[in-house]
Amino acid sequence: MKTKTIRQTVIITGATPHELYEIFMDETKHANLVNSTAKISRAIGGRFEAYDGYIEGTNIELIQDKKIVQNWRGEEDCWPKEHYSKLTITFEKESDGTRATLFQEGVPEECVDDFDNGWYEFYWNPMQELFKK
Numbered sequence: 193m194k195t196k197t198i199r200q201t202v203i204i205t206g207a208t209p210h211e212l213y214e215i216f217m218d219e220t221k222h223a224n225l226v227n228s229t230a231k232i233s234r235a236i237g238g239r240f241e242a243y244d245g246y247i248e249g250t251n252i253e254l255i256q257d258k259k260i261v262q263n264w265r266g267e268e269d270c271w272p273k274e275h276y277s278k279l280t281i282t283f284e285k286e287s288d289g290t291r292a293t294l295f296q297e298g299v300p301e302e303c304v305d306d307f308d309n310g311w312y313e314f315y316w317n318p319m320q321e322l323f324k325k
Contacts, residue, residue, distance in 0.1 A: 215319065
């Protein structure tokens with residue numbers, strides 16, 4: 193299976209690194225953002241899932257307000273059942289908000305466009321709207 197890496201950098205104006213970290217790691221905040229269920233462990237090796245189990249995996253490294261590293265997979269026809277990508281998201285304070293940088297390594301090639309667009313549609317764009325208020 194051929195894989196690719198998704199690379200994205202966004203500035204979420206008005207958000208702090210802590211607020212963005214918490215959206216990913218707090219079950220209630222995550223569920224509210226994506227308007228679906230979320231179960232998220234804050235432990236290394238702990239499991240997470242979102243969107244009624246459509247996204248799931250385990251935490252590899254967690255640095256409060258700075259970095260999230262996870263084994264991550266999506267329940268999609270193009271995504272083999274036992275395959276996990278490595279997702280890394282970092283948060284850096286900017287003068288007007290927070291820079292979020294995402295690297296998702298090992299994404300099945302035929303899934304790349306859907307998941308590349310999905311990060312914007314289901315996470316970054318809703319975050320932009322949330323912090324405009």
